[in-house]
Amino acid sequence: VAPSIFFGGVPASDRLFVETMCRMLHLGNYRNIGLEGLTLFFNYNPMINDHLGRALAEIRLMTRHLGDFELEPALLVCEITEQAADDHVLASLVREMRRDGIRIAIDDFGTGHSTEARIKLLAPDIVKIDGAWFGALCRHAAAERFFRPLVGMLQERGAKVLVEGIENAQHLRVALEGGADLLQGFHLARPALAGTIFKEEPLSVDALLDAGNKVVPLHQQR
Known part of the structure; x- marks a missing residue:
């Protein structure tokens, strides 16, 4: 199911629980990647949890459990999605995460509310x-x-x-x-799914930029 269809069908009363559950599952899957030291991005939708007290409590709960997931705060980047939000709540939330060592990203810059004004507010x-x-x-x-x-x-x-x-x-x-x-x-x-064996060799930029290479190898055996 596409994320937009799944999340669009979640009743309003359940959205906070589903958002929190998905985030915790995402953090829990980190150990299944099999490579140490990778940065892990996670989303935070300011429209789902716009109550300052509940939002801060949720982030503090997540931070307390990072050790259970074999994660350090410095490995995490919180993506603030492009939805509208109360500036005071958003700024307080970002300060809390930065205090814990979590980095901040602004998602989908150029659309919605991910604008230059949000850059100035959050200093991502x-x-x-x-x-x-x-x-x-x-x-x-x-x-x-x-x-x-x-x-x-x-x-x-x-x-x-x-x-x-x-x-x-x-x-x-x-x-x-x-x-x-x-x-x-x-x-x-x-x-790729968590647990997939990733190729750690660097990609060839020259090959990736070679847009004129249209040769596709064919299997001769039927």
């Missing part, structure tokens, strides 16, 4: 560029020229820039020439 460690927005930008001939100043502005504010939605060589080229720090997308790797 990482800004994730929305994949759909980035894909539309890459259709312009001068995409690199337009993208580079945005990346520079975010980096000057102390954030690393992660580009989502890298689906082809053109997307990768624009992101690299724009100065992006981190990359994510199907052109680089597909999602």
